Amino acid sequence: MKLDDILVSLQQVDEVTWKIPRQGDMRVDGVFFASPPLLKLIREDQSLLQVANVATLPGIQKYSLAMPDIHWGYGFPIGGVAAFDVDNGVVSPGGVGYDINCGVRLLASNLEKGDVVPRMRDLVAGLFQNVPSGVGSRRKDLRLQRRDEVKVLEEGARWAVKQGYGEEEDLAAIESGGALPGADPAAVSDKALERGRSQVGTLGSGNHFIEIGYVDEVFDEETAAALGLFPGQVTVSVHTGSRGLGYQVCAESIGKLKRATIRYGFELPDPQLCCVPVKSPEGQEYLGAMAGAANFAFANRQLITHWVRESFAQVLRVPPRTHALRLIYDVAHNIAKIERHVIDGQEKTVCVHRKGATRSFPAGHPDLSPAYRVIGQPVLIPGDMGTASYVMLGTTTAMEKTFGSSCHGAGRVLSRKKAVQAAKGRSIQRELENRGVFVMAASRGTLAEEMPDAYKDVSQVVDTVHAAGISRKVARLRPLGVVKG
Amino acid sequence: MKPYEQVEHTADLALRVTGAGPAELLDHAVRGLCSLITDPRAWREEDARDVDVQGGGLEDLLVEVLNEMLFLLDARQFLALRLEVLQLDHDRLRGRFHGQAFAPDPARIRHVVKAATYHGLAVRHGDEGWSTVIVFDT
Numbered sequence: 001m002k003l004d005d006i007l008v009s010l011q012q013v014d015e016v017t018w019k020i021p022r023q024g025d026m027r028v029d030g031v032f033f034a035s036p037p038l039l040k041l042i043r044e045d046q047s048l049l050q051v052a053n054v055a056t057l058p059g060i061q062k063y064s065l066a067m068p069d070i071h072w073g074y075g076f077p078i079g080g081v082a083a084f085d086v087d088n089g090v091v092s093p094g095g096v097g098y099d100i101n102c103g104v105r106l107l108a109s110n111l112e113k114g115d116v117v118p119r120m121r122d123l124v125a126g127l128f129q130n131v132p133s134g135v136g137s138r139r140k141d142l143r144l145q146r147r148d149e150v151k152v153l154e155e156g157a158r159w160a161v162k163q164g165y166g167e168e169e170d171l172a173a174i175e176s177g178g179a180l181p182g183a184d185p186a187a188v189s190d191k192a193l194e195r196g197r198s199q200v201g202t203l204g205s206g207n208h209f210i211e212i213g214y215v216d217e218v219f220d221e222e223t224a225a226a227l228g229l230f231p232g233q234v235t236v237s238v239h240t241g242s243r244g245l246g247y248q249v250c251a252e253s254i255g256k257l258k259r260a261t262i263r264y265g266f267e268l269p270d271p272q273l274c275c276v277p278v279k280s281p282e283g284q285e286y287l288g289a290m291a292g293a294a295n296f297a298f299a300n301r302q303l304i305t306h307w308v309r310e311s312f313a314q315v316l317r318v319p320p321r322t323h324a325l326r327l328i329y330d331v332a333h334n335i336a337k338i339e340r341h342v343i344d345g346q347e348k349t350v351c352v353h354r355k356g357a358t359r360s361f362p363a364g365h366p367d368l369s370p371a372y373r374v375i376g377q378p379v380l381i382p383g384d385m386g387t388a389s390y391v392m393l394g395t396t397t398a399m400e401k402t403f404g405s406s407c408h409g410a411g412r413v414l415s416r417k418k419a420v421q422a423a424k425g426r427s428i429q430r431e432l433e434n435r436g437v438f439v440m441a442a443s444r445g446t447l448a449e450e451m452p453d454a455y456k457d458v459s460q461v462v463d464t465v466h467a468a469g470i471s472r473k474v475a476r477l478r479p480l481g482v483v484k485g
Numbered sequence: 486m487k488p489y490e491q492v493e494h495t496a497d498l499a500l501r502v503t504g505a506g507p508a509e510l511l512d513h514a515v516r517g518l519c520s521l522i523t524d525p526r527a528w529r530e531e532d533a534r535d536v537d538v539q540g541g542g543l544e545d546l547l548v549e550v551l552n553e554m555l556f557l558l559d560a561r562q563f564l565a566l567r568l569e570v571l572q573l574d575h576d577r578l579r580g581r582f583h584g585q586a587f588a589p590d591p592a593r594i595r596h597v598v599k600a601a602t603y604h605g606l607a608v609r610h611g612d613e614g615w616s617t618v619i620v621f622d623t
Contacts, residue, residue, distance in 0.1 A: 074497060074604030074620045098599045098622045135589040135597055195560040205597040206623060244559045247599045247622075251552045254603060259541055271544070271603040415493050416596065416623060443591035485597075 001025070001269065003049040010048075016068075016467045020048060025269070026055035031401075032066035033468045035460055041413055042070055050077040053269045057082070059089020059278075061343050061350055065402055067357050068464040069411030069456065073097075075272030078356035078412075081405040083341060084278060086349045090266070091283045092275035093253040093290070095353035097334040100250060100290055101297035102208075102241030104380045105174070105330035106391065107305065108227075109312070109323045111234040113214040117480065119315060120212070120438045124481040126311035127210050131304050133203035133485040134442025142201050142303070149197055150185040156295030157330075160302035166327075170302065172369040174330040175359060175377075178298040180337070184288025188245070189252055192289075196245025196296055201303035205446055205485030208240040209385065210308065216388065216478040223393055223474045226375045227328055235477055236312075236325060237389060238304050239382055240485075241334065242297035249293045253286045278351045287336065287351075294335055301330060328391070329378035331358050333408045339367070341403050352403045360394035360406035360471045379471040383410045383458030385439065385450060385484065386432050389477040390462045397469035406471035407462070410455035423448035432482075441484035450484060486613065489517030497623050498596060503616040507543055508570040510608065510615045511550060511578065515568040518551055519584075521596050521621065522558070525566055530583040534563055537579045544606050546578045547619065551601035554582060562587045598623055 001024040011019040013031075018039070020030030030051040034042055042048065047070045054076055055064035061083045070079030075094035084090050116123060132139045144152070152159045157171055157178025171178050203210065215233045218224045229235075242249075258274040260282045266275065276282040305327065312323045336353045343350070361368055363376035372378075379392040387410075398404045414422065428451045432439050441447040459476075466473050486503045493499070500517045504510030519525050534557055538549035550568065557563040565582035572579040604620040 072494065074602040074622060094602075134591045135594050137589075191556055191560070195556060205591075205594075206599075247559075248556060251548075251555075251600045255540065255545065255549060255552075258545065258603065262541070270605055272605075274603070416498060417491060417493065443594055445595055446591075446597075449596075 001049065001052050003046060006048050006052055007043055016464050020052055026052055028055050028060050029063050030055050031063040032070060033068045033464050035068070035464045038068050038456065038460055038464060041456060045072040047072045047077040051080065053273060054080060054082050056269060057084070057090055057092065057273060057275055058266060059085040061085060065405070067407040069356070069407045069409055069461045071411045073355065075270055076353070076355045079407065080355050081353065081357045081402055083350040083352045083403045086278045086338065086351055089278055089351060090275035091278045091286060091336055091351050092273060092353065093250050093257060093286055094272045094274065095355055096250065096290060096336050097355050098247045098250040099241040099334055100246035101294035101332045102334045103297060103301065103330060103332040104237055104239045104382050105301050105305065106328040106380050107236040107308065107325040108229055108328050109234045109325045111323055112232045113234060116212065116234050120481045122315045123212060123312065124438050124440050124483060126315040127308060127483045128440045130307040130311045131203055131210060131483065132201065133483055134205050137202045138198050139201045144197050144200060146193060149193055152200060152299045153183050153185045153188060153292035153295050155179055156298035157302040160299045165303050165306035170327045172371060173327040174298060175332050177369065178302065180291035180294045182288055183291035183295050185292055187285045187289035188249060188292045192245050192248035192252065195248045196243060199243040199245065200296065200300055202243060203240050203304060203485045204243050205442060207450060208485045210483040211237045211385065211479050212481040213237065213389065213477040213479045215475050217476045219473040219475060223375065227378060227474065228326065229391065229475050236308050237382055238301050238308065240300060240304065242293040243300065245296050246293040249289045253289060257282055257286065290336060294332065329380060331380050333358060341399065354405055356408050357405045358408045359404055360398040361404050362394045362396045362399060379406050381407060381409060381458065381462055384452040384455035385479060385482045386435050386437055386452035388458055390458065390473060391475045391477065392462065392471040393474050395469055395471055398471060402470050406465045410458035410461055412454055413456045414454040416449045419451060419454040420445065420448045422453055423451055437479045437482060439482045439484060446484050488513040489520065491521065492618060494620055498598065498621045499618055501616065501618050503614055505614045507615060508573055510617065511547060511570055512568045514547055514551060514619060515554055515565055518554060518598065519564065519566055521598055523564065523593050523595055527593060528564055528566055528585045530566055531585045532563065534582045536582055539577050541576060543608050544603065547608070547617070548601045548603055548606065550578055551619070555598060555600060557582065558587060562589065596623055
């Protein structure tokens with residue numbers, strides 16, 4: 001298949017929905033969501049070819065999907081969603097990505113914008129000091145033994161809460177309760193354990209961040225109130241994942257599964273799409289290792305949350321109950337999950353791959369914890385560090401159209417190389433300060449690569465998924481202070 | 486032809502690598518990845534680490550050796566500057582990374598690279614030697 005043929009064949013389904021009709025070796029159509037300006041950007045890279053490539057994989061159900069923040073990845077596109085029959089479909093480590101369970105969580109405080117703006121430099125500096133970020137960062141007081149790390153892989157965020165990092169009630173506000181079932185530490189190599197051991201509780205670098213913001217606009221007052229969000233309220237977002245442990249699990253799994261793919265006789269358009277039957281020994285081994293890495297990431301965000309709460313208490317000199325910083329929700333962006341979905345009128349068990357996409361389950365879904373079964377699942381969409389982030393809510397339309405999935409962010413528009421070139425001679429830190437955002441970064445290079453110009457307009461992405469009905473807008477957050485790795 | 490150069494990729498980093506033969510291609514890929522991570526001129530060859538990887542062909546060995554280099558950097562703070570190839574078969578590479586203990590200093594980091602990928606990976610060889618493009622996850 002060629003990108004040019006795909007671009008010529010595109011069919012518009014409705015205002016924001018586009019179809020890539022089956023062609024070549026595609027087993028199903030491709031479907032993606034884009035407003036006219038986003039479509040223009042999407043057409044400029046290889047991502048739609050990647051949507052078509054994913055559609056060739058065995059056992060794919062309904063469509064190969066892409067969200068409006070789609071961009072060119074490796075193998076699967078970033079912003080891709082694909083579900084495979086657990087009985088005759090596949091699991092693909094490349095469909096999850098290297099940063100397994102990279103995700104974001106949102107905390108909301110009792111504080112109002114005016115309480116923190118005068119202290120923003122101190123707050124950001126406090127976070128920068130207390131949460132290790134950047135290359136090779138370590139938290140010296142948290143050195144795990146191997147047996148502790150195995151517990152982290154098994155128990156995820158619950159391990160952290162048991163150690164005193166956070167509250168029991170935090171767990172009910174995390175996707176899958178902060179621990180995927182079926183984690184198999186024995187499937188995680190010694191090298192992956194070694195790579196992760198000193199990195200638990202660290203933010204990392206690249207697009208990872210901690211952001212202090214405030215609720216700038218509420219679109220759905222009833223839902224916002226149910227979630228405990230109000231205009232002017234101070235929030236904190238934490239975006240990170242499974243660090244080196246996840247990268248190592250993915251890299252080793254791709255090496256192994258690439259050879260297994262050949263044994264199973266699958267012919268693939270791109271070696272990075274290597275995959276094996278979900279129920280094969282290799283598939284189960286990968287899913288066990290992936291769940292362990294996902295749980296490492298849940299624990300990581302839980303530890304960081306604890307230090308965020310401590311930092312606020314230290315800097316503002318108030319007891320933690322004053323700032324409160326309650327966990328609103330925690331979602332995974334890179335993950336494969338076994339879920340039940342209705343396909344052709346029948347409920348089926350499928351392995352849903354979300355690579356740069358967010359689960360978007362509606363109220364009433366049995367996988368949600370009781371409080372969120374009433375409200376619906378918050379879908380957290382971080383934007384670039386100078387603009388805005390959104391709180392959205394899962395919908396029944398997402399269950400019908402996208403295997404309960406929505407977008408995950410703004411999506412890159414400039415390559416890292418071009419972003420660095422565009423930042424030459426500019427102080428990104430000062431530019432952001434002029435926009436009212438105080439930033440501290442471990443590396444100047446990261447700041448350039450991650451500058452606002454490098455990303456699509458998150459509002460357009462969010463308006464598109466809202467129009468498609470696959471999640472709906474609840475509130476917009478504006479940044480005030482950011483720690484970048 | 487340049488031993489390695491960075492090429493465009495929206496989300497990630499990519500390198501075009503060339504070599505007179507497979508062993509040189511592997512060494513140039515290691516040097517190229519090092520140049521994405523930091524300025525190689527700022528580091529010295531003071532130490533070495535053995536490397537032994539297996540795979541189903543040169544593409545596999547290339548990705549495996551680069552991921553081994555990233556493991557050593559991230560888990561054991563060793564920066565590989567170049568690769569000395571000791572034995573290269575269809576399915577196995579034994580070699581030695583030459584480099585330096587790596588005190589992670591953000592000021593000296595160009596990019597943080599998570600992994601070398603197989604995306605679109607194909608090694609080509611013709612009259613002008615061997616070449617490939619490797620996409621890295623960042």
